[in-house]
Amino acid sequence: xxxxxxxxxxxxxxxxxxxxxxxxxxxxxxxxxxxxxxxxxxxxxxxxxxxxxxxxxxxxxxxxxxxxxxxxxxxxxxxxxxxxxxxxxxxxxxxxxxxxxxxxxxxxxxxxxxxxxxxxxxxxxxxxxxxxxxxxxxxxxxxxxxxxxxxxxxxxxxxxxxxxxxxxxxxxxxxxxxxxxxxxxxxxxxxxxxxxxxxxxxxxxxxxxxxxxxxxxxxxxxxxxxxxxxxxxxxxxxxxxxxxxxxxxxxxxxxxxxxxxxxxxxxxxxxxxxxxxxxxxxxxxxxxxxxxxxxxxxxxxxx
Numbered sequence: 001x002x003x004x005x006x007x008x009x010x011x012x013x014x015x016x017x018x019x020x021x022x023x024x025x026x027x028x029x030x031x032x033x034x035x036x037x038x039x040x041x042x043x044x045x046x047x048x049x050x051x052x053x054x055x056x057x058x059x060x061x062x063x064x065x066x067x068x069x070x071x072x073x074x075x076x077x078x079x080x081x082x083x084x085x086x087x088x089x090x091x092x093x094x095x096x097x098x099x100x101x102x103x104x105x106x107x108x109x110x111x112x113x114x115x116x117x118x119x120x121x122x123x124x125x126x127x128x129x130x131x132x133x134x135x136x137x138x139x140x141x142x143x144x145x146x147x148x149x150x151x152x153x154x155x156x157x158x159x160x161x162x163x164x165x166x167x168x169x170x171x172x173x174x175x176x177x178x179x180x181x182x183x184x185x186x187x188x189x190x191x192x193x194x195x196x197x198x199x200x201x202x203x204x205x206x207x208x209x210x211x212x213x214x215x216x217x218x219x220x221x222x223x224x225x226x227x228x229x230x231x232x233x234x235x236x237x238x239x240x241x242x243x244x245x246x247x248x249x250x251x252x253x254x255x256x257x258x259x260x261x262x263x264x265x266x267x268x269x270x271x272x273x274x275x276x277x278x279x280x281x282x283x284x285x286x287x288x289x290x291x292x293x294x295x296x297x298x299x300x301x302x303x
Contacts, residue, residue: 072138132198191239
């Protein structure tokens with residue numbers, strides 16, 4: 001498989017992941033025209049269409065879906081083989097591709113990713129953020145970052161520092177007008193910001209105290225699927241929100257948001273890096289994982 005063929009196959013996976021020629025071209029660092037030409041040439045060589053294209057959307061054909069399912073893991077093997085060869089050098093080099101939920105990407109950006117790039121200037125890191133869970137192997141990523149409970153069972157997980165917590169918050173003005181819930185069932189009498197999960201289901205707010213567990217199907221005036229939008233809605237007095245603590249801790253400290261039910265939101269298992277259990281990790285991957293473990297150990301010690 002020559003270099004051009006590898007690039008063409010990576011292009012197919014990128015378009016399938018982004019569902020857009022333009023977005024995939026940006027990820028790959030080439031023009032949309034060049035990408036479209038490369039895919040057209042590949043389809044002509046295969047004698048089958050890989051994508052259904054309209055002016056508004058791009059989707060895989062059945063042949064394309066099968067192609068991506070088979071090619072994704074193979075591309076990872078090729079990348080790992082190339083990185084394994086490079087790893088014989090003294091200095092790690094190359095690119096690490098990471099898929100993460102937006103809040104998880106923010107959590108690892110500083111200090112982990114920043115410190116890694118400072119220590120290893122010949123390395124680069126490509127982070128793609130998205131809410132939905134994906135198959136990191138099939139989509140050509142080296143690592144994923146998710147809450148521990150969402151890490152696939154067939155992956156090797158590396159815990160990242162201290163546990164996570166949820167925070168239930170509202171604006172001071174909202175609580176002045178509507179009162180403050182004292183226990184989770186009180187939320188049924190309040191407007192709450194609902195969040196839709198990647199699978200389409202609405203997120204159930206989970207609480208725990210002294211062994212008692214409560215899961216609340218909240219109701220409210222708006223349903224969102226992105227954390228930053230939910231925070232705007234809460235700050236604009238539309239209702240109460242349920243967030244990862246680190247996403248609203250600054251607002252709480254400034255008094256922009258008021259925290260409630262804190263004794264009902266205990267810590268839980270935090271974020272993990274995860275990757276497939278393959279034997280030949282590149283020098284860059286080994287260095288990144290070693291730094292992640294080093295920083296996690298330091299954070300736990302100083303918690």
